[in-house]
Amino acid sequence: MQPTPDFSAPKLAKSLLRRRREGALATLMEDGGAPYCSLVNLASHPDGSPLLLISRLAIHTRNVLADPRVSLMLDERAAGDPLEGARIMLLGTAVPASPEQLPLWRRRYLAAHPAAEGYIDFTDFSLFKIETSGLHLVAGFGRILDLAPDRYLTDLRAADALLEAEASAVAHINADHPATMNLYATQLLGAAEADWRCTGIDPEGLDLQCERSTLRLEFPERVETPVALRDMLKRMADIARKTE
Known part of the structure; x- marks a missing residue:
């Protein structure tokens, strides 16, 4: 893909954050800090931040509870060579929902994943939000750059x-x-x-x-x-x- 005048990196990053329903979550192993990657379902917070529903029975959840630093990769699943499609690598910290935040996060997650209604309230499951510090966008030749959160998250002030x-x-x-x-x-x-x-x-x-x-x-x-x-x-x- 060649660069085009109408290409907008923030617009593409926002689109992937809003539309993707699964991604590759990278965490650090609780014992030793080795990188660990797993497939997770996700929804989006009103500001665009990813919301995760994960179980304490899973290794990635135990890793997050020991060290909340994470990375999440989302891609557009384009036809053909997957390396020619757009993807983002999001850096951040996984933060659990507070009692005040839980209703909104729960509703947004269930809207994206209705089948989770059957287990979202199990005691071992918890909702987390990835509070991002930046992302790396790869969208083809000449379209590789880093973005700060204010370029891809939605400002909720006054809303x-x-x-x-x-x-x-x-x-x-x-x-x-x-x-x-x-x-x-x-x-x-x-x-x-x-x-x-x-x-x-x-x-x-x-x-x-x-x-x-x-x-x-x-x-x-x-x-x-x-x-x-x-x-x-x-x-x-x-x-x-x-x-x-």
């Missing part, structure tokens, strides 16, 4: 009202406006018609999912309140209808 309303907004959208979600997916994002549902909303966009397929609908402007969200969703629906 408290939106975050408080997110759960009810997602439930309302999925119950009353499934056709609109399908319209976004097919007309604005080029996806096939399917049972698309909303899994999360943040100031910069909306996440859609159908089984293991995921999409990211970016808003043209930042949204910080429920009223602004309603107006934005109507605006995006109007644009989508014009493309039919």
Whole structure:
């Protein structure tokens, strides 16, 4: 891949953080500090940080409890040579959910992984957020660079009202406006018609999912309140209808 004028490293990194549902987690062995890598499922916090649900029966969880430093690799799973696809290597610290954080993290994780409902409350399972210190992006020739967190995470300041309303907004959208979600997916994002549902909303966009397929609908402007969200969703629906 050659560099192009419209290439945006932050935009690509944000997309991978929002859309990927699994990744390779690297931890340090509790005994000796040797590197250890494992496959984990993940969701995204409203700011884009990865959320993990891991069991204390797993080696990687015991490693994290002994030393919270981690690295996480996410890739776009493009067809053909996997080395030609984009990927990010995220550096950070795995932090467990506090009682205050747990409801939000739990809801976001279950939206991405509904099957986890059957075991998320087991006593050996815990939710962790990777608080990142930076990432390394590889997206082809001439597209290799490092990004600081403020380049790929979503600023949640001034968006408290939106975050408080997110759960009810997602439930309302999925119950009353499934056709609109399908319209976004097919007309604005080029996806096939399917049972698309909303899994999360943040100031910069909306996440859609159908089984293991995921999409990211970016808003043209930042949204910080429920009223602004309603107006934005109507605006995006109007644009989508014009493309039919």
